Amino acid sequence: MNFRNNVVLMLGAVGLAIALSPFSLASKPEENVSPPLVQPPVELVPARTLATYPRGYFLENIVIDVDGTIYITENKTGQIIRRTFNGEADIFSQVDVGLAGLGIDVNGTLIATGHAETGEQYIFEFAEDGTLEYELAVPEAGFLNGLALFRPGVFLIADSTSGTVWQFDRQTQQVVPWLRHDSLNPNPDMPTIPGANGIKLFEGAVYITNSGQGTVTRVPIQDDGSPGEPEVIFSGIVLDDFAFSATGNLYGTTHIFNSVVVLSPDGNHRTIATAEQGVTGSTALAFGVNESDRHSIYVVGDGGIFSASSEEDIVEPELVQLDVGELGIPQEATLDWMGRPRQVEAIETQLVQCTTAPNTENLRTTIGPRYLRYLELHLDHISYAGQLYGNGRANTPSDRLYFVQQQDPEAALELIQNSPYYRAGVYSECTVTPFTTLLGNTLDGVAWPQNAIYPRE
Structure with a gap:
């Protein structure tokens, strides 16, 4: 102006x-x-x-x-x-x-x-x-x-x-x-x-x-x-x-x-x-x-x-x-003088959440290397994977989250259910929820137009 x-x-x-x-x-x-x-x-x-x-x-x-x-x-x-x-x-x-x-x-x-x-x-x-x-x-x-x-x-x-x-x-x-x-x-x-x-x-x-x-x-x-x-x-x-x-x-x-x-x-x-x-x-x-x-x-x-x-x-x-x-x-x-991130396309992602079964500590240790390698082999679809701790990090993880890209909900759930942890019984259940990625440093931008934060009329 x-x-x-x-x-x-x-x-x-x-x-x-x-x-x-x-x-x-x-x-x-x-x-x-x-x-x-x-x-x-x-x-x-x-x-x-x-x-x-x-x-x-x-x-x-x-x-x-x-x-x-x-x-x-x-x-x-x-x-x-x-x-x-x-x-x-x-x-x-x-x-x-x-x-x-x-x-x-x-x-x-x-x-x-x-x-x-x-x-x-x-x-x-x-x-x-x-x-x-x-x-x-x-x-x-x-x-x-x-x-x-x-x-x-x-x-x-x-x-x-x-x-x-x-x-x-x-x-x-x-x-x-x-x-x-x-x-x-x-x-x-x-x-x-x-x-x-x-x-x-x-x-x-x-x-x-x-x-x-x-x-x-x-x-x-x-x-x-x-x-x-x-x-x-x-x-x-x-x-x-x-x-x-x-x-x-x-x-x-x-x-x-x-x-x-x-x-x-x-x-x-x-x-x-x-x-x-x-x-x-x-x-x-x-x-x-x-x-x-x-x-x-x-x-x-x-x-x-x-x-x-x-x-x-x-x-x-x-x-x-x-x-x-x-x-x-x-x-x-x-x-806005600080600059704006570039505009990128929104990424449709599936959030898969798996609950850890009780008394599986030894099983997790045994299966762990195979599970980790399975995740590495599917990095083309898994953008994030991490653990939730219900009562602090000193305790057993209560849930694990997977953000799966370029897959529909059914395929994303199947990807995680095919992992060694699920097949060996470390997880008691897994669910899937659609998740749209709009912002994050891995996106190198934002998935909304400038007028979303700068309305003019």
Whole structure:
């Protein structure tokens, strides 16, 4: 999916006094940030408020697990709010510093970025039950913000003040620079506005929003995982978090402008939700994953903490579901830069399972050499053969499994029943079950099309 370069939504001359400072939430610095002079067309989509939260809450980020469970970070209290697909809500976990970015590994492990009021930066990992596994101080970081899964166990983290994308390895707990670039720096004329903010992977590249510079930067991923040359693909648009649809549309939150917008690869753009739909102070969004909500995005915000003209105008932040009419991208599909296995034909296999007869230990020892040689002579049909142990490897095998290829069920069963073990009485019975081989290193590929894991419609 190729984006047209240098798509500019000109910023207007009329300033809007706002306070967008996650670096110092207690103060309210004034920055002159202009709304777009050329306002995008407004095409509102159906919206539904699912939950409201206490006034003053700063809902910062959102991820959705494979079962539809929503996790939301709260910047002030350090809470991770959990909401199941059925609408049950609780506090999944809480730390003693403010939380910002949130990510989820392929195994379901949650990772969050956070910051103390004194400026220290942290990465947190949580167990399945919400227990804090560890907190990792990152003294070299400026302000850790959004994060994206880069490969299993490894995340990329946008740093909003240092012009850096960090690479974090869960296993080694090492944090190293992945990219430093001027396009990620804060705007020197608006130093309290975040630079690099949201970060996502899409079709072999990393995309990063820069709120202060009003840009979206694309960084191609090289074959070895290193960054290519960054390229600004959108400018003049203030975005916080974002997500891609399967067709390549970029859905973004505008935070201080209280809206959700869509940027298309051809440069067209439109507003699909405003404060009237509940997205006041929109900070983050994510696509649904279940059959009933795969064409929806879920949006959170801060209720206008940084955009309200007065404290009285701050509203309760909401979790809003927007029906956008197209699919998002499964997180696993964003890792396509790592390469895909080649497509192969599915192999029809028969699984033959044989039960070991009792009190046959001596018989197995006697017949064993002939049995093993029989298997060797039929390697053209037997792809795997192995043993099941009902009570641990120290005990007698309870069953043996044979994966037999290029044979119909009757022929596969006959092949094993003709073996010395069966004919001598080592096995009490053998059964056969059809088995289709779809994946395995012996296949040197996968037997399903790419669209099986990357649906586009």
